[in-house]
Amino acid sequence: MQNDEAVPITVEFSGGLEILFSNQKKYSLSLPSQDESGAPANVAFLVRHLCENVMKDPRKELFILDGTVRPGILVLINEADWELEGEDQYEVQKGDHIMFVSTLHGG
Amino acid sequence: MVAVIDSLRQQIATCEATLQDLHQQLAEAEHNQRQQERVLRKTKPLTTDPLDHDMNFGVPDDFRSEVFAVLDHEAEPQEQDESNKLGRWPLEKNEYRRYGRQLIMPEIGLQGQLRLRSSRVLVVGVGGLGCPAAAYLVGAGVGTVGLVDGDVVEESNLHRQILHSSARVGMTKVESAMVALNSLNPNVKLIPHILRLTPETAISIFKNYDLVLDCTDTPASRYLISDTCVLLGKTLVSASALRIDGQLMVLNNPPSPPGDPTGGPCYRCVFPKPPPPESVVSCGDGGILGPVVGVMGVLQALETIKVLTKKATGTEPAPADPPTLLIFSAYSNPMFRSIRLRSRKAKCTACSAQATISPQVLESGSLDYAQFCGSINPIDALTPQERISAESYAKLRSGVNPFTGTVSNKDNHILIDVRERVQFELCSIDGSVNIPFSTVSITPGLSLNPNTPSPGSNDMYVDENDWATQLRQTEKPIFVVCRLGNDSQLTVKKMKELGLNYGGKRFIGDIRGGLQAWREKVDAEFPEY
Numbered sequence: 001m002q003n004d005e006a007v008p009i010t011v012e013f014s015g016g017l018e019i020l021f022s023n024q025k026k027y028s029l030s031l032p033s034q035d036e037s038g039a040p041a042n043v044a045f046l047v048r049h050l051c052e053n054v055m056k057d058p059r060k061e062l063f064i065l066d067g068t069v070r071p072g073i074l075v076l077i078n079e080a081d082w083e084l085e086g087e088d089q090y091e092v093q094k095g096d097h098i099m100f101v102s103t104l105h106g107g
Numbered sequence: 108m109v110a111v112i113d114s115l116r117q118q119i120a121t122c123e124a125t126l127q128d129l130h131q132q133l134a135e136a137e138h139n140q141r142q143q144e145r146v147l148r149k150t151k152p153l154t155t156d157p158l159d160h161d162m163n164f165g166v167p168d169d170f171r172s173e174v175f176a177v178l179d180h181e182a183e184p185q186e187q188d189e190s191n192k193l194g195r196w197p198l199e200k201n202e203y204r205r206y207g208r209q210l211i212m213p214e215i216g217l218q219g220q221l222r223l224r225s226s227r228v229l230v231v232g233v234g235g236l237g238c239p240a241a242a243y244l245v246g247a248g249v250g251t252v253g254l255v256d257g258d259v260v261e262e263s264n265l266h267r268q269i270l271h272s273s274a275r276v277g278m279t280k281v282e283s284a285m286v287a288l289n290s291l292n293p294n295v296k297l298i299p300h301i302l303r304l305t306p307e308t309a310i311s312i313f314k315n316y317d318l319v320l321d322c323t324d325t326p327a328s329r330y331l332i333s334d335t336c337v338l339l340g341k342t343l344v345s346a347s348a349l350r351i352d353g354q355l356m357v358l359n360n361p362p363s364p365p366g367d368p369t370g371g372p373c374y375r376c377v378f379p380k381p382p383p384p385e386s387v388v389s390c391g392d393g394g395i396l397g398p399v400v401g402v403m404g405v406l407q408a409l410e411t412i413k414v415l416t417k418k419a420t421g422t423e424p425a426p427a428d429p430p431t432l433l434i435f436s437a438y439s440n441p442m443f444r445s446i447r448l449r450s451r452k453a454k455c456t457a458c459s460a461q462a463t464i465s466p467q468v469l470e471s472g473s474l475d476y477a478q479f480c481g482s483i484n485p486i487d488a489l490t491p492q493e494r495i496s497a498e499s500y501a502k503l504r505s506g507v508n509p510f511t512g513t514v515s516n517k518d519n520h521i522l523i524d525v526r527e528r529v530q531f532e533l534c535s536i537d538g539s540v541n542i543p544f545s546t547v548s549i550t551p552g553l554s555l556n557p558n559t560p561s562p563g564s565n566d567m568y569v570d571e572n573d574w575a576t577q578l579r580q581t582e583k584p585i586f587v588v589c590r591l592g593n594d595s596q597l598t599v600k601k602m603k604e605l606g607l608n609y610g611g612k613r614f615i616g617d618i619r620g621g622l623q624a625w626r627e628k629v630d631a632e633f634p635e636y
């Protein structure tokens with residue numbers, strides 16, 4: 001694989017997280033197929049990519065903490081909890097649907 | 108001062124009227140309850156007409172009990188007869204009638220109804236989720252329903268908390284709900300727990316129930332309820348809602364003992380760490396659409412009925428559904444989405460073999476859930492010199508110096524209101540200018556994150572910075588106001604970071620206590636929402 005190749009994916013935000021992403025719930029992205037070190041792009045890389053290139057809100061701490069998605073955000077890979085798919089080490093595939101859901105507490 | 112006295116008089120008059128109304132409501136409710144109890148004891152159904160329906164006897168259902176009560180005297184001689192027949196059918200005659208529409212469904216049937224009747228369900232939180240959930244559970248004939256809540260009914264609850272009523276504002280939510288639920292289905296035993304759940308009391312309350320509904324609204328209560336359910340082996344039906352979104356999970360299902368990996372995941376398996384407190388938004392701050400939270404509460408009742416009626420068919424318990432998170436998003440298409448969840452976490456502190464949470468730990472009170480979830484300290488970002496009270500600001504605005512005749516007015520300064528536009532449009536102080544805090548907060552300050560694109564590299568920033576550019580065109584002092592006096596402080600700080608105070612030459616400060624203080628101290632007519 002070459003560095004300039006890109007993986008087309010859909011990223012979606014829910015539960016209020018879209019506020020951090022210009023109030024847009026759904027993004028169709030072309031993710032570089034390799035991360036900074038040349039390894040295949042995984043979800044950890046996607047999170048960094050979103051934070052650096054897509055997120056315009058400066059309140060980064062509402063999305064990432066200690067280098068990963070902050071507590072209270074569920075990451076769903078193709079409609080399944082990312083814990084079922086290898087968490088942030090999951091290698092992003094063409095056409096993947098990756099969703100970030102903030103947990104709600106109101107009642 | 109006169110205005111204050113008038114306002115107090117008016118408040119007292121209103122309270123007295125409300126109190127009188129409450130007394131009347133209470134008398135009516137007590138009367139109705141007595142009536143219904145008498146009817147229930149005595150009613151001998153007068154017909155076995157298969158076409159029996161809700162408008163039978165020419166009167167709507169609501170009035171039928173009263174009519175029965177009158178007719179009952181004629182039926183009295185047969186009463187002995189009736190009691191002899193007791194036990195001939197598994198359900199009471201009124202139960203066949205009341206639950207007929209669900210009894211004829213294979214999903215419920217006679218066995219399902221008997222299971223519902225012998226079930227004890229605890230609803231924690233009698234608000235936007237708890238009201239519809241409890242209504243459907245009581246309607247369906249769950250035998251015993253416990254209600255936990257320490258709050259009283261407020262007017263701002265009524266658009267979504269459907270068991271409460273205008274006349275019951277000020278009553279505890281538990282008592283208010285009991286009035287409504289009693290009149291809905293007097294067959295159900297209701298147990299009030301008028302308190303806020305604590306680690307010390309949770310086990311003693313939960314242990315008398317079979318299943319628990321989490322209808323609360325804070326992360327701390329959600330962890331406490333989940334831990335207690337795990338320790339006692341109760342299935343937990345958990346939901347939440349905010350603005351236009353809702354989430355639903357059935358947890359600890361099946362409720363196997365801690366350490367048994369075949370049990371369903373608990374709240375801690377899915378969310379091992381609480382969210383940072385500054386990311387937690389309440390319905391009071393974020394808003395909530397009534398039907399959104401209503402849908403979630405109704406779904407909780409539905410999942411509860413499914414779990415209760417599924418249990419123990421024959422000797423083998425029916426297998427539980429795999430764990431999922433249902434996401435409801437009212438303005439998306441599709442509105443519902445179901446997500447597969449993980450199973451129990453091997454290192455979960457509540458439900459794994461390595462669990463550290465035990466009944467002793469819980470009851471000793473040594474687990475501080477509030478501390479675990481953290482809290483936002485009251486914002487105290489400014490010095491006293493940067494803040495002005497609502498009264499002082501009012502004087503500054505309208506004060507005419509009687510000696511010099513100097514008129515201060517609203518044009519010699521700028522008043523910035525940083526509430527979101529939709530709130531600003533509801534009501535605002537005359538002459539104020541709206542710059543939403545969301546706009547302020549995404550404007551980069553001086554300490555730029557190296558990863559953030561520099562201002563100007565993107566069209567959005569030019570627009571967003573416009574507000575600062577405009578404020579630079581005058582040297583008038585700036586006062587900032589918001590709803591409660593928190594965002595206003597952060598805005599003052601941001602403005603100074605951006606250099607809008609010209610190195611201290613221009614005053615920039617906020618109104619302490621925000622529009623709430625303005626209403627309380629200056630303008631009682633200013634709307635409260």
